[in-house]
Amino acid sequence: MKKILTLIFASLISIGFTSMAQAQSTGSTKVVYHIDDAEAQGLKGLRNIRNHLDVSPQTSIVVVTHANGVDLLMEGAKDKKSSTDYAPLVGALKSRGVKFEVCEITLKNRNLKKDQFTLDADFTPSGVVRVADLQYKDGFAYIKP
Structure with missing residues (x-):
């Protein structure tokens, strides 16, 4: 009886992992790009x-900026090396x-206002x-x- 229960349990775990792997492979990839230095x-x-x-x-991609990375999304921002807008x-x-997304803690720490950013920017508390x-x-x- 114990051997049967062990086999059933092992089968259920295997089915669970297989289902999880299939669910992940059929969904779209989700990526967060983390930018904390716009210049670099x-x-x-x-x-x-x-x-x-x-x-x-x-x-699905979300770009999260904080610290000096928020400069990327400021109105009129350009790459310093190439002058690319x-x-x-x-x-x-x-x-x-x-x-x-722009970090609101950075806004507070750097005394920046939301209206200094492009309309493409959203804001996140941290x-x-x-x-x-x-x-x-x-x-x-x-x-x-």
Whole structure:
């Protein structure tokens, strides 16, 4: 009897893992891109996201910015090396379903106002908490360009 129960239990566990793997493989990939330094990560990150969507257009992507990363989403922001405007790149990605979020703690710490940011930016109470929640609670993969 004990041997039968062990076999049944092992079969149920195997079925559970197989079902979970199948559910994950049929759903779209979810990714959070973490940007905390626009100068170092801005242009590279936006290009990574564009390339990501070119290869896997069904991917759900959230970009979370905090600290100096919020500069990426400020009105009139440009890449310092190439003078490339971020806004058209952000807008193009937004039209492909990418969500861009700015940390409100950073706004407070840097004395910034929401109206200093592009209309493509959304806001989150804490960038770090948002990144953690997306990973742990919502099953997002983590990328820091």
